[in-house]
Amino acid sequence: MIKYGQQNIDESDIDAVVSVLQSEFLTQGRAVETFEEDIVRYCGCTHAVSTNSATSALHIACLSLDVGPEDIVWTSPISFVASANCALYCGAKVDFVDIEKETGNISTEALSEKLESIAKQGGKLPKVLIAVHFGGQSCDMEALAKLASQYEFKIIEDASHAIGGDFKGEKIGSCKYSDMTIFSFHPVKVLTTGEGGMVCTNQRDLHRTLIQLRSHGVTRDPEFLTNDNLPPWYYEQQSLGFNYRMTDIQAALGSSQLKRLDTFLKSRDEVRGKYEAELSHEDLISIKIQPYNRSANHLYVILVDPKHRLDIFNQLRGKGIGVNVHYIPIYKQPFYRDLGFSGDYCPDAEAFYNSAITLPIHPSLTQTDQKFVIDSVNELVT
Numbered sequence: 001m002i003k004y005g006q007q008n009i010d011e012s013d014i015d016a017v018v019s020v021l022q023s024e025f026l027t028q029g030r031a032v033e034t035f036e037e038d039i040v041r042y043c044g045c046t047h048a049v050s051t052n053s054a055t056s057a058l059h060i061a062c063l064s065l066d067v068g069p070e071d072i073v074w075t076s077p078i079s080f081v082a083s084a085n086c087a088l089y090c091g092a093k094v095d096f097v098d099i100e101k102e103t104g105n106i107s108t109e110a111l112s113e114k115l116e117s118i119a120k121q122g123g124k125l126p127k128v129l130i131a132v133h134f135g136g137q138s139c140d141m142e143a144l145a146k147l148a149s150q151y152e153f154k155i156i157e158d159a160s161h162a163i164g165g166d167f168k169g170e171k172i173g174s175c176k177y178s179d180m181t182i183f184s185f186h187p188v189k190v191l192t193t194g195e196g197g198m199v200c201t202n203q204r205d206l207h208r209t210l211i212q213l214r215s216h217g218v219t220r221d222p223e224f225l226t227n228d229n230l231p232p233w234y235y236e237q238q239s240l241g242f243n244y245r246m247t248d249i250q251a252a253l254g255s256s257q258l259k260r261l262d263t264f265l266k267s268r269d270e271v272r273g274k275y276e277a278e279l280s281h282e283d284l285i286s287i288k289i290q291p292y293n294r295s296a297n298h299l300y301v302i303l304v305d306p307k308h309r310l311d312i313f314n315q316l317r318g319k320g321i322g323v324n325v326h327y328i329p330i331y332k333q334p335f336y337r338d339l340g341f342s343g344d345y346c347p348d349a350e351a352f353y354n355s356a357i358t359l360p361i362h363p364s365l366t367q368t369d370q371k372f373v374i375d376s377v378n379e380l381v382t
């Protein structure tokens, strides 16, 4: 089976992991700090806090913005469930804003209309918007930031798909238009640590809160302790945190992978270019990359006639092509239906879901694999 996404591990990654295994620390040593510094440098942000997954990164990102039971968080329905679950972990409510079909990203128009109508009715505006960069392409962050300042909400970028991408010449993760950006390092994503995540921010107070929440709410930093004249063993738990720490084993893999990120991105770009040039049928639409974006190309999604989607999907799988569908709109999940969402809550997300097929895209895809995918799709989409 040609997988739709796959990690790329080489000898240098293996050496990096082995050297941690042979060192004094498997966790909470130097490797985590080094990886965080590498991400800061790569993304151009001020602080980076590694975690054991993007899911935990989203959770502590919401908590650090004081998301709680009185609040509502908005996100896109065309995402993995973690983008919405994080708000529920904090006891908050979730609502969804429809997408734009050309990119699969949240629609700034739909967002603006929803904000305006709720503000007019005196309803509850979101405390936080989780902006998902679908498939590796940034949302229109400038437009989102404008709405955020007008309606006074915060923005967390869920850039689980998007490490290495650019928006208007700025690296995703720079947080120029947001409060925080999170990444996922699950093996199917662009860069992997096995399991792992990261929160980037330029705000010192958020950084401090994130560090504490990641590790039980405990601090040893003398600057922040509430007592003076302390014995050497002293530490304080100041909030209810978690064990969301990344290990040094994972971080060493991350730093090693980051050195090859630009070559990963280049080969993903080349696959996209080939698909765009050679997937020929006029009824076959692919996600458009906006001129101001550079996508990290985590996913290559085509939109086919919904009447034939299941058949095309099955035939491609039958040929050994590991196609997938991203995503079932989150509100359609039984858990979210039970929270009161109707099965067709966002019409454009529905249309997108009913047409979408994800084709394989990753650095280990050979020329032969690519040609096979192209020929197979061209044969089936008639």
Ligand SMILES: *Cc1c(COP(=O)(O)O)cnc(C)c1O
Pocket (backbone or CB within 6 Å): 053, 054, 055, 056, 079, 080, 082, 083, 132, 158, 160, 161, 183, 184, 185, 186, 195, 196, 197
């Ligand atoms: C993969 C993914 C996550 C969760 O990432 P983990 O590291 O597996 O927790 C969250 N959001 C989106 C959009 C994702 O694709």
